[in-house]
Amino acid sequence: MSTDDEMTVSCGYANVFEALFDDPAEAEDLRIRADRMIDICxxxxxxxTYRATALLDVSRKRWKSLLKGHISEFSLEQLEQMWSTLN
Structure with missing residues (x-):
């Protein structure tokens, strides 16, 4: 490749969840949950830890799951409740 050549790569997905799931609704749900988990963290x-678990009213194990990004363990409703508690 010479310096005049340009390479353009396009994957056609707005986010990683769109690439992983055929169902757009499922991909969007996961994207929103991931964003909310990041917001909370x-x-x-x-x-x-003792203060975070008290604020969110969750167990230490549940808090660690959130920190590790175990997205399948949390519904959007649960995450929204945690977020509203903090704001």
């Missing part, structure tokens, strides 16, 4: 960054 960022909001509580630096907060001790």
């Amino acid at each position: 960022e909001k509580l960054q630096g907060v001790p």
